[in-house]
Amino acid sequence: MEEQGPDEGDAAGPGAVRFEPPSEAAARSIRRELALWYASNQRDLPWRRTSDPYAIWVSEAMLQQTRVDTVREYWPRFLERFPTATALASADEEAVLEAWSGLGYYRRARSLQAAARVIADRHGGVFPRELGAALDLPGVGPYTAGAVVSIAYDEPAALVDGNVERVFARLFGMEGVRGSGPLGRACWAAATFFIDRLEGAVRPSVWNQALMELGALICTPRAPKCEGCPLAGSCVAKARGNAVGIPRPKPRRASTEVELEVYVIEQGGRWLLEQRPDGGLMGGMWQFPTVEVTSSGLFPDELAPALGSKVEPEHDLIAITHGITHHRIRARVRSASLAGQGVEPAAWFAPAEAAELALTGMARKVAERLAPTRDPLFDQS
């Protein structure tokens, strides 16, 4: 447990990206204070009211890089539609994507269904209780495997997400960049240390969720509420007065400016929408015909299928800004008419029908601005 080669992080003292196990007394105090705090401060989240491993797994898949408040709206609808792993396994992919539309990271939805098929075929329709078997499922990595196995089955499986990383980094004064390998490994060591030493009164399910809850409610990234923290007395970062500076923020990536023209082609109250090619960015999702505007002209690129070039623009409707990952998109939305043939893959949809599709985020924004409806899909905010 103590083997630390004389390499990089070796500047021992404060500043090392390394987990130094606390004394047994300190660890006991941390366990007790956190569990006590969680018992009376946890949020009433819908997925905490079920013990169904499938339902818990769905919540974890949705929560990957996605806020609790967003998932709150999607999770019950998804489960109503696909109530079991077996039901999800046999559903149309299109229907799964539609239920996911707006959550982003659409590979999660495809992986979820692929994993459901494995579960139906090889695990009797029940999410595996074994960590290794869980890790073999597509879309299930170290975090999600630990989360489902510990939360649904109360197995002593460790777990580190962005919250837990922040909590441990501050608690033990570990330097390192957010999300980096060295800090991640140190936090996994810390998580494993604690999960292996829980006492009977603290179940793995409670411990792991308490860690994440502390990160979400108290040990927040920008303005941690240290005065309300049950672990303040043990926290190295608080003692040093630099909780906010830990962990070090990830160096920010340059974002690319993208300018698009989005064409609204309407006939008989229907919009012409095109489907993005499979495999690429937002593959299989529907959008208004789109072209990218560059210094050398208008042309479809990987952000847009081919239909846009067969369009005759008419007049401007609205302007939309949209951010996806590291793209900063400004879109000029114009009415247009169809100038050519060969519109595959595209089809006409009434606004209410469009609301039933797996639309891109940009397309949802445009549709919402052009034809506000009472449809639930557009009533979310």
Next chain:
DNA sequence: AAGCCGGGGGA
């Protein structure tokens, strides 16, 4: 190890 994948909310 670094890049890629959506979208949104809080500061």
Next chain:
DNA sequence: TCCCCAGGCTT
């Protein structure tokens, strides 16, 4: 505006 969110996969 920028950062980060109950991450995982590919190169």
